[in-house]
Amino acid sequence: MNYRPSNPRKLNSEDISPLLFEIAQLFTPSTPIRLADLFAGRRRQINQLLEAVAEPGRHAFIYGERGVGKTSLSQILALIVPAGRQHVLHARKACIAADTFETIWLRFFKELRVHQNENGREVTKTLSEVYAGRDLEPDDIVREMRNFSANDIPIFVIDEFNEIRDDGRTAGLLANTMKALSDDGVAATIVIVGVGDSVAQLFAGHASIERCTEEVPMPRMSNDELSEIIDKRLATLGLTIEPDARWKIIILSRGLPTYVHRLGKHAASRAVTNLRRRICEEDVDVGIEEVLHGSFESLRTVYEKAIHSNQPGSLFKEILLACALSSADDTGYFTPAAVLGPFEKIRGRSMTIAQYRNHLAEFTTDKRSAILQRMGQERSYRYRFRDPAMLPYVLMKGITDGMVSEDAKGFLRFPEQGRLFDDMSN
Ligand SMILES: Nc1ncnc2c1ncn2[C@@H]1O[C@H](COP(=O)(O)OP(=O)(O)O)[C@@H](O)[C@H]1O
Ligand SMILES: [Mg+2]
Known part of the structure; x- marks a missing residue:
């Protein structure tokens, strides 16, 4: 692999298209890795x-x-x-x-x-x-x-x-x-x-x-492993990334490398297009919009059906977001109790499990595109997203739809956000 010097010259407009080409080769959201150098963790x-x-x-x-x-x-x-x-x-x-x-x-x-x-x-x-x-x-x-x-x-x-x-x-x-x-x-x-x-x-x-x-x-990838995916590629490209921007990509990806590739690709492309070698948080924010509007027809359809309601004030969307934010075990399962903390943060006041228990059950039915699956006995039910790729999608929707308050958004900021995020999911 051809690593660039750590202090490369400024970009000019002729650099854009070769760099965009290289970015597209290095960030591979839909193809398995074939080069040992690009494999992380x-x-x-x-x-x-x-x-x-x-x-x-x-x-x-x-x-x-x-x-x-x-x-x-x-x-x-x-x-x-x-x-x-x-x-x-x-x-x-x-x-x-x-x-x-x-x-x-x-x-x-x-x-x-x-x-x-x-x-x-x-x-x-x-x-x-x-x-x-x-x-x-x-x-x-x-x-x-x-x-x-x-x-x-x-x-x-x-x-x-x-x-x-x-x-x-x-x-x-x-x-x-x-x-x-x-x-x-x-x-x-x-x-x-x-x-x-x-x-x-x-x-x-x-x-x-x-x-x-x-x-x-x-298991899903650790934050360090996800970070390594970014580092290996940026080192090859001669680009760098702000800590907040890096953290946002990692935290939103929820352990799934595909999303690191997707967000990383959009963010790096935007930085380069603007003649910057340093990726900033705004590049990631625009990347989120692009990922949401991009190739996700199937996720979008499942999501829209899951949160659809004719009743004003129905909370399906908020509850689903809380599910995406709740802490889960190694196989992705979370308890109804784990949803409470994030739900209260989203609603900005204290809530009870009884207010969303039936919603969780309904999310497992075809009426709500069975977006969640359930296991265990009544009283000790555990839930998870049927398709793990739905999790980052729900999170990114929550952010772009303004459901994550400024206060709660703290979890996207580096470096204290790690703790804040844990708070949200406990
Ligand atoms: N160790 C890794 N380092 C970098 N990217 C990875 C790594 N593992 C997977 N990816 C990326 O994540 C995505 C999913 O990987 P894949 O191997 O197809 O997963 P699975 O076979 O479990 O469905 C692909 O885009 C791939 O490039
Ligand atoms: Mg596979």
Whole structure:
């Protein structure tokens, strides 16, 4: 990566379009990371995966909410294995609903070539041609995996596993495959990636393979990790950012890297367009408007339906904002009690849970586009946003619609805002 000097010259108008181009390449709100240099944080998860790759017969699961960076992690794994003189062979396939054990492996097999002797002639075929029209069983996979040379480090990533609709058949066959690979000490590593709160939820029957698999939970990103996303890109661009502006991007993103990319991209572009190397808070504010008006048709529709009301003074919008501000556990769930503090801040007076308990329940129904989902028993219900990407959206709407008072806005200011924000969510 080409880092610029720390004190670069002033920008002039010829700099704008090349810099905008570079910004668009570095901030990637809708594509997984492919370059190790641009990948931020996740040290723990990386170490876990490296262990799985290093140990013969060990495999891995990466699971978590949508948009937290699972695919990115699985992709850069190929680039960070300290392979030495060995060679990493990394293949990744994303599953669709109709996929099965056979269709997944045949897609991997399309990329693997074998030399065969046919009538005294050496011919090269893909493994998928070799297996065309034949059944494919765990034993076949094990046999082919054994054929890799000791110089190869093969990694097979099966992404979006949660999409498959087959009542656990594929999971069962994959479990048998992993078990057999493990019993044989075969070096190939299978990494299964998908949306889920636990491996058990993602992968039926995983209990039988617990001993030969590494479980890699992907929580939302920490503020430091989100900050690193910004730093790595700005260093490359030779730009800087005001502390308040940085904090606003981070706090609004709620641990979701996509939003850091979106807001960062808009804010950096605006600064550069105005011939500034330093991103200021106003750049982020304009960025928020642009993100809200941008590519979010589906979020917008769900949100509008969720807060719609013909009754003046209905509080659906305020309550939803309070939900977005309430503190949640690792899987995104919050209690009705956690909503009270933020709700009181928004309303500017004291409130009770009884004033919004029914609203929360209604948010889980189709009438309110099931914007929230609920778990647990009555009296100990917990709620979360069905789509985590909705959270930053609701927050940004709240700010641009003026629902966050000047006093409450303190949480967007650096550096005391950290505490104020915690106040709001306690
Ligand atoms: N460690 C990271 N550093 C920088 N950006 C990241 C990181 N992880 C994810 N992203 C960005 O976040 C977005 C979502 O990442 P992705 O890997 O597609 O998530 P998931 O597979 O969990 O849905 C993408 O735009 C990606 O560029
Ligand atoms: Mg993904």
